[in-house]
Amino acid sequence: xxxxxxxxxxxxxxxxxxxxxxxxxxxxxxxxxxxxxxxxxxxxxxxxxxxxxxxxxxxxxxxxxxxxxxxxxxxxxxxxxxxxxxxxxxxxxxxxxxxxxxxxxxxxxxxxxxxxxxxxxxxxxxxxxxxxxxxxxxxxxxxxxxxxxxxxxxxxxxxxxxxxxxxxxxxxxxxxxxxxxxxxxxxxxxxxxxxxxxxxxxxxxxxxxxxxxxxxxxxxxxxxxxxxxxxxxxxxxxxxxxxxxxxxxxxxxxxxxxxxxxxxxxxxxxxxx
Amino acid sequence: xxxxxxxxxxxxxxxxxxxxxxxxxxxxxxxxxxxxxxxxxxxxxxxxxxxxxxxxxxxxxxxxxxxxxxxxxxxxxxxxxxxxxxxxxxxxxxxxxxxxxxxxxxxxxxxxxxxxxxxxxxxxxxxxxxxxxxxxxxxxxxxxxxxxxxxxxxxxxxxxxxxxxxxxxxxxxxxxxxxxxxxxxxxxxxxxxxxxxxxxxxxxxxxxxxxxxxxxxxxxxxxxxxxxxxxxxxxxxxxxxxxxxxxxxxxxxxxxxxxxxxxxxxxxxxxxxxxxxxxxxxxxxxxxxxxxxxxxxxxxxxxxxxxxxxxxxxxxxxxxxxxxxxxxxxxxxxxxxxxxxxxxxxxxxxxxxxxxxxxxxxxxxxx
Numbered sequence: 001x002x003x004x005x006x007x008x009x010x011x012x013x014x015x016x017x018x019x020x021x022x023x024x025x026x027x028x029x030x031x032x033x034x035x036x037x038x039x040x041x042x043x044x045x046x047x048x049x050x051x052x053x054x055x056x057x058x059x060x061x062x063x064x065x066x067x068x069x070x071x072x073x074x075x076x077x078x079x080x081x082x083x084x085x086x087x088x089x090x091x092x093x094x095x096x097x098x099x100x101x102x103x104x105x106x107x108x109x110x111x112x113x114x115x116x117x118x119x120x121x122x123x124x125x126x127x128x129x130x131x132x133x134x135x136x137x138x139x140x141x142x143x144x145x146x147x148x149x150x151x152x153x154x155x156x157x158x159x160x161x162x163x164x165x166x167x168x169x170x171x172x173x174x175x176x177x178x179x180x181x182x183x184x185x186x187x188x189x190x191x192x193x194x195x196x197x198x199x200x201x202x203x204x205x206x207x208x209x210x211x212x213x214x215x216x217x218x219x220x221x222x223x224x225x226x227x228x229x230x231x232x233x234x235x236x237x238x239x240x241x242x243x244x245x246x247x248x249x250x251x252x253x254x255x256x257x258x259x260x261x262x263x264x265x266x267x268x269x270x271x272x273x
Numbered sequence: 274x275x276x277x278x279x280x281x282x283x284x285x286x287x288x289x290x291x292x293x294x295x296x297x298x299x300x301x302x303x304x305x306x307x308x309x310x311x312x313x314x315x316x317x318x319x320x321x322x323x324x325x326x327x328x329x330x331x332x333x334x335x336x337x338x339x340x341x342x343x344x345x346x347x348x349x350x351x352x353x354x355x356x357x358x359x360x361x362x363x364x365x366x367x368x369x370x371x372x373x374x375x376x377x378x379x380x381x382x383x384x385x386x387x388x389x390x391x392x393x394x395x396x397x398x399x400x401x402x403x404x405x406x407x408x409x410x411x412x413x414x415x416x417x418x419x420x421x422x423x424x425x426x427x428x429x430x431x432x433x434x435x436x437x438x439x440x441x442x443x444x445x446x447x448x449x450x451x452x453x454x455x456x457x458x459x460x461x462x463x464x465x466x467x468x469x470x471x472x473x474x475x476x477x478x479x480x481x482x483x484x485x486x487x488x489x490x491x492x493x494x495x496x497x498x499x500x501x502x503x504x505x506x507x508x509x510x511x512x513x514x515x516x517x518x519x520x521x522x523x524x525x526x527x528x529x530x531x532x533x534x535x536x537x538x539x540x541x542x543x544x545x546x547x548x549x550x551x552x553x554x555x556x557x558x559x560x561x562x563x564x565x566x567x568x569x570x571x572x573x574x575x576x577x578x579x580x581x582x583x584x585x586x587x588x589x590x591x592x593x594x595x596x597x598x599x600x601x602x603x604x605x606x607x608x609x610x611x612x613x614x615x616x617x618x619x620x621x622x623x624x625x626x627x628x629x630x631x632x633x634x635x636x637x638x639x640x
Contacts, residue, residue, distance in 0.1 A: 129332045
């Protein structure tokens with residue numbers, strides 16, 4: 001019988017075993033990756049630029065086929081069946097791309113209604129009410145008829161989260177939600193992610209560099225390393241930031257702290273940033 | 274198989290809901306309920322039987338309450354399980370009234386806006402020409418300052434790479450023109466004059482126009498898209514802040530390349546068109562040389578030179594308009610497509626207008 005309903009009880013939203021991450025035709029970037037995200041958990045994927053985090057994310061959402069290993073979403077193997085079953089599985093998670101990837105010729109409301117129109121047979125007005133609710137949740141009430149191009153970067157990312165929430169997935173992938181945002185907007189976005197995770201028991205898997213996001217939003221973090229071609233450390237952000245987590249973690253957090261230190265010094269010297 | 278959402282009623286002002294209420298709820302249930310115009314007074318929705326409720330489900334209930342409320346039917350909810358109370362509260366607190374869509378401008382303001390935009394467009398083109406011509410003069414005075422490598426490369430892409438498509442189109446047009454006219458002229462036994470008809474049409478008009486249209490589609494649109502992409506990537510801004518001129522460094526090489534390439538391509542297009550005509554004449558039983566002999570008696574140097582003169586003007590126009598549309602692009606990814614479209618449309622309109630103008634001027638000058 002084809003699967004249409006809920007996952008088997010107790011299935012993890014995301015479970016990865018022995019995964020090899022590589023560009024198509026390129027050398028392996030990461031090997032033997034194992035990950036797991038629980039309902040309501042915010043999992044951070046950290047690491048220096050070029051270590052393969054974003055490529056890992058492309059594997060997790062099914063845009064790249066893994067060379068080796070298993071990716072299971074809600075207890076279902078992502079690559080077990082590439083036809084309709086994979087499409088069904090894809091509707092059960094959301095993805096926010098770095099720039100938002102909103103459809104430029106649609107208004108915000110139409111962007112969020114789009115998946116509801118495609119995959120449900122709700123009356124248009126009911127779908128619009130659901131979409132307005134999502135936009136309001138991310139703090140964009142009143143911007144329903146705005147075009148994406150007229151919004152700031154932070155608002156576009158919020159709208160992208162609203163669109164990812166349209167079908168109410170229980171798993172959301174975020175690619176660098178704080179990239180290119182000022183510290184205040186970035187903190188607001190972190191707060192939104194925490195609120196959504198706690199209220200809707202949504203599991204988040206986010207790639208991030210931002211120390212602020214890591215310390216305030218992330219429940220558990222996995223640090224990848226280019227030389228090790230794999231996981232260098234794993235645990236709570238507080239653990240990773242301590243001296244116990246190993247040299248790679250120490251180097252990553254020292255550099256991230258330096259960045260923040262430089263930013264706050266600049267702010268203090270210039271009065272603004 | 275998971276249970277599906279269903280309802281019972283409405284009976285005596287009560288509607289009982291069962292199963293999971295999510296985005297997957299069958300929309301026809303709500304459509305059937307909204308079609309019931311006989312409901313009056315109050316409608317109580319019993320939510321006790323719900324086995325799941327998410328935000329999409331809550332949004333549907335809130336939408337139902339608002340829509341039916343608008344018809345004077347008061348909707349109330351009861352029996353919601355405690356487990357779904359947080360979702361319900363979140364939805365109820367978040368969902369406000371819909372934002373009214375922005376007012377659409379009426380027909381007269383739209384017409385006014387279109388007219389203003391059209392005039393601004395024309396003004397911008399003239400201003401660009403005013404910027405381009407002095408640069409051209411400056412280059413003539415100091416030719417060593419030109420970007421000749423880029424110009425040659427562009428000319429190669431515009432001319433050499435466009436050879437096959439231009440020749441094919443011209444050949445087929447010559448062939449069709451000859452065939453259509455020959456069918457009729459053969460009736461009167463004057464089919465030898467097909468050579469003159471095809472020859473004059475192709476050399477004076479079609480060869481030039483076809484080449485210009487092919488170049489509009491191939492090169493003019495590419496110029497618009499390239500420069501618009503540079504604009505969105507802030508490369509044009511970088512030029513300006515470095516004190517450089519995008520007109521001189523980006524537009525001028527493209528204009529020169531196309532102005533030089535168009536007459537050359539036109540000669541080839543003319544020849545291909547005539548060849549098409551000759552093929553038809555041969556098919557009609559004339560010796561291959563008859564076409565050219567007939568042509569040489571009626572086609573003179575002025576016919577060829579008018580065509581080539583127009584080709585130079587058209588080449589200049591196609592490149593200049595293409596570049597101007599690219600440099601005047603807005604921001605964002607859609608600006609690139611818009612710039613290319615606007616470039617092609619403007620070019621085709623301007624080419625048609627210029628060609629008509631030339632026809633009148635050449636007639637008056639007896640050229």
